[in-house]
Amino acid sequence: MTEPLLAVRDLQKYYFEQDSFVDSLLGRDPTSVKAVDGISFAVERGETLGLVGESGCGKSTTGETLLRLREATGGAVTFDGTNVFEMDDDELKAFRRDAQIVFQDPFSSLDPRMTVGDIVAEPLKIHGIPETTDGESKREWRRDKVADLLERVGLSANHLDRYPHEFSGGQRQRVGIARALALEPDFIVLDEPVSALDVSVQAQVLNLLDDLQAEFGLTYLFIAHDLSVVRHICDRVAVMYLGNVVELGPTDELFESPKHPYTKALLESVPRPSTAEHGRRVEALSGDVPSPRNPPSGCRFRTRCPQVIPPDDLDIEQATYRAVMDLRDALAVGDVNPDHIWDAADPDRTDTEAFIKEARDRHVDAELRGEVAGVIDTALGHLAEGETDRASETLRERFESPCETHRPAVGDASHPAACHLYEGSDEVTVIETNAGATAEADD
Amino acid sequence: MADTILSVRDLSTRFFTEEGQGNAVESVSFDVEDGEIFGIVGESGSGKSVTALSVIDLIESPGRVTQGEIWYRNADLAEEFRGSKPEAVDGDLVDIRRLPKGVRRSLRGPSFSMVFQDPMSSFNPSITVGEQIAEAVEVQRRARSNPRSTRSRTQGYGLGSLLVDSLLPSKSYVDDESMDRAVELLDQVGIPDPEDRADEYPHQFSGGMLQRAMIAQALAGEPDILIADEPTTALDVTIQAQILNLLRDLQEQEGMSILMITHDLGVIARMCDRVGVMYAGEVVERGPLADIFENPVHPYTQGLLGSIPDVDDPSGRLEPISGNVPSLLDSEMPDACYFADRCPKAMTDCLTRIPEYELDGRHSVRCVLAEQEYDPADAVESAEAADAKDREVSADD
Incomplete structure (x- = not known):
């Protein structure tokens, strides 16, 4: 196999809060927001790799960090055999010619005071192109080149002297694409290039990107949140969740037989434009994406996962176990308030039985039996006495899942999934974390 | 056939701006039946949101609803105005555009209420979520106990109240009973620990939670018709699935009708019973979901x-519509089918205004193809040719 054009190894990008000089004087510890937390993938020459995930999962940060538009916290990115983060000025300038980016918002990514011609010519000017011309001036040469580019992306050479505000969103996005093509790059990061566009225009731009790739042999990293678009344009797809890659594989395989529970839920959630869709009830994932300030320990997805793994020695149905884990999460983030439960159950605060019953009604969405019911009731008993930490600890001791003590990462298979369900195969590599530490604290 | 709860006829809304008159909504007609979800789908600028705002009477200057009728079925209202305004009453239906402004305003809440697209900018950031929902409850409660005098919240708000409010800020308007109802509503829309969340501010909520809170607010008046304007566009797909499930559950529990505005045909397919497709301010095609998706005519x-x-x-190339969304300025709108310059099947007959053709009573379309086959011999120049001509023209100027 040939060497990939771009290889990302354990890329990390953390943002720090409370990191100023004043904060250090006041003795505040910097807190990190782990936008991208150790991801690895490779982009082969001529392919389109899709990077898909919900907002806040770190996909745009990944795109910008691997182009060195943001300083990475850790990891390495190799482009054409050279480490991007160790390039000196000359190498970096060459890299900037070879790797370009198209931004999401065509309204804010074009300078409103420059004509379209100047916008597209600017990269040429910066890189001193052309070096020599025969006869005509460099300015004229560039003007001809820009006219060519505009026509190539479906605009007209007459648009050269117009300003961005004279164009519609779709046309502006074409200008952004023409600018990215000006230096004849090998690699383009497309950061949500069609999400600001209406469907009819979106389809035009997608077709254009397809044509350009075939014509110039481009390699794309296509960042998107729309799974239908990703399926249409990408050769391989990486699914991200909360700063991690959870699944990576060839597009058709990934869409037809998704492995990771998150990918499955994502595909299930997409509304399909067909009559068969009518009235389809999606088993929606519960809850929200946790904050990257304080991500869950172990598997990042475990707080919402419908297939979270119970301890070996516990015989429990999945729905019940999910309900128990939801109770634990609710306790951890402070969503359970014993005062309200007391108010509803017994305002005199004497009848613990009534408290437990009310708490189960409110916070445990499943039938409980046998041992499980016993442990839950003991924990809720602690809660009734106001000992929230002890309640959490009681539940953790009996219900701790391997998903929270060990962190899965994508393995070396061709279609790996970072999930404990595939433990033992080369689809997943499991990283030990400090077992038992409750990473979730009340923020 | 179910009864019609809302029937919009020939509704037009214009914006009178410095650049000229904008025809945002142009002779739009549709019906919403009792207990159904009716969808309006279109691209940005097609007039779908303005249609919704026109129905709920929230168009602000420089915009104005210039013509049309909005018939709303409400027996009490019909009885009340049968004597004084016979032209506005037809059986149980009332034309709310002909009712006095105060009465129209009093319909917001118990008859129509709205869920907006962006929950983050729709809440007041400096008042707790619970209080904002309780305020909606309070307004409805006061209106019910005294329907004539409290049609406006600010009526009877004098210097004394202002003084009290500035000395004892917040909660002065909302009493405990309304607050309890607000907590109940938050619980109904699936917000965990609603007692505590009610005392939080909008920035402490996630986007999905805030959208739930806005739905709770819209439910405060127990509306007959809930207008949902792009309720899931700002949300991620897994959260969107939660909100769509919630809307469907609420619709079944409360038996209300929903007017669903969206650009996403997938959302339409999942949620709606009947659909209207809008383009350039017009409903170009409308009918039951299956007709629109399987036998589209336009x-x-x-x-x-x-x-x-x-x-x-994934197979196959996309077949986009060429060209761009047209301008809605009156001076630039052709006296022809608005879609003709982008249409792959435009014929000479398309160069006049096209009426709405009924196909089979439930499916109607604003296109000549409803009545005749496409005849290539009769074709007008294609959009690409027109584009090329455009370029030549712009080269000249």
């Missing part, structure tokens, strides 16, 4: 469906 509907990549079937 080339725009076909183009829209052909533009969407299919998540289950």
Whole structure:
């Protein structure tokens, strides 16, 4: 196999809060927001790799960090055999010619005071192109080149002297694409290039990107949140969740037989434009994406996962176990308030039985039996006495899942999934974390 | 056939701006039946949101509803105005555009209420979520106990109240009973620990939670018709699934009708019983979901469906509609079918204004293809040719 054009190894990008000089004087510890937390993938020459995930999962940060538009916290990115983060000025300038980016918002990514011609010519000017011309001036040469580019992306050479505000969103996005093509790059990061566009225009731009790739042999990293678009344009797809890659594989395989529970839920959630869709009830994932300030320990997805793994020695149905884990999460983030439960159950605060019953009604969405019911009731008993930490600890001791003590990462298979369900195969590599530490604290 | 709860006839809304008159909504007609979800789908600028705002009477200057009738079925209201305004009453139906302004305003809440697109900017950031919902409850409660005098919240708000409010800020308007109801509503829309969340501010909520809170607010008046304007556009797909499930559950529990505005044909397919497709301010095609998705007649509907990549079937090239969304300025709108210059099947007959053709009583379309086959011999120049001509023209100027 040939060497990939771009290889990302354990890329990390953390943002720090409370990191100023004043904060250090006041003795505040910097807190990190782990936008991208150790991801690895490779982009082969001529392919389109899709990077898909919900907002806040770190996909745009990944795109910008691997182009060195943001300083990475850790990891390495190799482009054409050279480490991007160790390039000196000359190498970096060459890299900037070879790797370009198209931004999401065509309204804010074009300078409103420059004509379209100047916008597209600017990269040429910066890189001193052309070096020599025969006869005509460099300015004229560039003007001809820009006219060519505009026509190539479906605009007209007459648009050269117009300003961005004279164009519609779709046309502006074409200008952004023409600018990215000006230096004849090998690699383009497309950061949500069609999400600001209406469907009819979106389809035009997608077709254009397809044509350009075939014509110039481009390699794309296509960042998107729309799974239908990703399926249409990408050769391989990486699914991200909360700063991690959870699944990576060839597009058709990934869409037809998704492995990771998150990918499955994502595909299930997409509304399909067909009559068969009518009235389809999606088993929606519960809850929200946790904050990257304080991500869950172990598997990042475990707080919402419908297939979270119970301890070996516990015989429990999945729905019940999910309900128990939801109770634990609710306790951890402070969503359970014993005062309200007391108010509803017994305002005199004497009848613990009534408290437990009310708490189960409110916070445990499943039938409980046998041992499980016993442990839950003991924990809720602690809660009734106001000992929230002890309640959490009681539940953790009996219900701790391997998903929270060990962190899965994508393995070396061709279609790996970072999930404990595939433990033992080369689809997943499991990283030990400090077992038992409750990473979730009340923020 | 179910009864019609809302019937919009020939509604037009214009914006009188410095650049000229903008025809945002142009002779729009549709019906919403009792207990159904009616969808309006279109691209940005097609007039779908303005249609919703026109129905709920929230169009602000420089915009104005210039013509049309909005018939709303309400026996009490019909009885009340049968004597004084016979022209506005037809059986149990009332034309709310002909009712006095105060009465129209009093319908917001118990008859129509609205869920907006962006929950983050729709809440007041400096008042707790619970209080904002309780305020909606309070307004409805006061209006019910005294329907004539409290049609405006500010009526009877004198210097004394102002003084009290500035000395004892917040909660002065909302009493405990309304607050309890607000907590109940938050619980109904699936917000965990609603007692505590009610005392939090909008920035402490996630986008999905805030959208739930806005739905709770809209439910405060127990509306007959809930207008949902792009309720899930700002949300991620897994959260969107939660909100769509919630809307469907609420619709079944409360038996209300929903007018669903969206650009996403997938959301339409999942939620709606009947659909209207809007383009350039007009409803170009409307009918039951299956007719629109499986037998679309209007080339725009076909183009829209052909533009969407299919998540289950990646094969094949997309077939987009060429050209761009047209200008809605009156001076620039042609005296022809508005879609003709982008239409792959435009004929000479398309160069006049096209009426709405009924296909089979439930399916109607604003296109000549309803009555005649496409005849290439009769074709007017294609959009590409027109584009090329445009370029030549712009080269000249």
